[in-house]
Amino acid sequence: MKKILIDTDVILDFFFDRKPFSDNSTIILSHCEKGLLDGFITPVIISNTYYLLRRTAKHEKVIEKLKQLLTITHVLQMDRLVIESALNSEFKDFEDALQNFAAINHGEIEVIVTRNIKDYKKSEIGVLTPESFVKLINA
Numbered sequence: 001m002k003k004i005l006i007d008t009d010v011i012l013d014f015f016f017d018r019k020p021f022s023d024n025s026t027i028i029l030s031h032c033e034k035g036l037l038d039g040f041i042t043p044v045i046i047s048n049t050y051y052l053l054r055r056t057a058k059h060e061k062v063i064e065k066l067k068q069l070l071t072i073t074h075v076l077q078m079d080r081l082v083i084e085s086a087l088n089s090e091f092k093d094f095e096d097a098l099q100n101f102a103a104i105n106h107g108e109i110e111v112i113v114t115r116n117i118k119d120y121k122k123s124e125i126g127v128l129t130p131e132s133f134v135k136l137i138n139a
Contacts, residue, residue, distance in 0.1 A: 002037050002038065002110055002111070002137070003037075003038040003040065003106075003108045003109050003110050004028075004037060004038070004039055004040065004109065004110060004111050004112070004113050004133070005040050005041070005042070005076070005099060005102075005103045005109050005111075005112045005113065005125075006028060006029075006032075006039050006040065006041055006045075006073065006113050007045070007096075007099065007112060007113060007114030007115070007116065008044075008045045008048050008049065008095075009021075009114060009115045009116060010024075010025045010028065010113055010114060010115065010130050011025070011041065011045060011049050011069070012049060012052060013025040013115075013130070014026055014029055015049065015053060015065060016056075021115065021130065024130035024131050024133070024134045025130055027134050028113060028130060028133065028134065029072060031137065032072045032073055033072040036137075037137070038074060039072065039073040039074070040073060040074045040075070040076050040103070040106070040109060041069070041073050041074075041075055041076070042075065042076050042078060042098065042099050042102050043075065043078055044078070044095055044098055044099060045099070046066060046069075046075070048095075049066065049069075050062055050063075050066060053065060053066075076099075076102040076103060076105075076106050076109075077102065077105070077106075078098060078102050079105075081101075081105060082098060082101045082102050082105050083098065085097075085101040085104070085105075086098045086100070086101050089101070089122060090122050091119070091122050092119065093116075093119045096116065096119040096120060099112070100112065100120060100122075100123050100125065103125055104124060104125060109125055110125070110126065111125065111126040111127065111128050111133065112125055112126070112127045112128075113127075113128055113129070113130055113133045114127060114128075114129070114130075115129055115130065117129060
């Protein structure tokens, strides 16, 4: 079973139903729900998603959506090693560096799924767009 890090933009595409991107996000999260994929997120993704969803919905509604997300995904740990690795990296985006090194620290993440490929060009892990990843799993 593939173990993937699902980046914030993919989660937000799903929650905000941002077309055409939400179609692939829905497929990915559906595969996680069915147990066909092991989808991972980070505490940063939860925090960012809460912040952005909170702009359009009440706290209770957002919390319920995040709880649902946690029933189908796993959360990577972020510790001092992850933070120091991100701080000392050549990543231009600190948030993406944190997520990248949380995935590396886990040791089993096979691919990062994101629409922001350019932000992960320094990653040691494979990076695919949701569209490319869905084509791969459907092949």
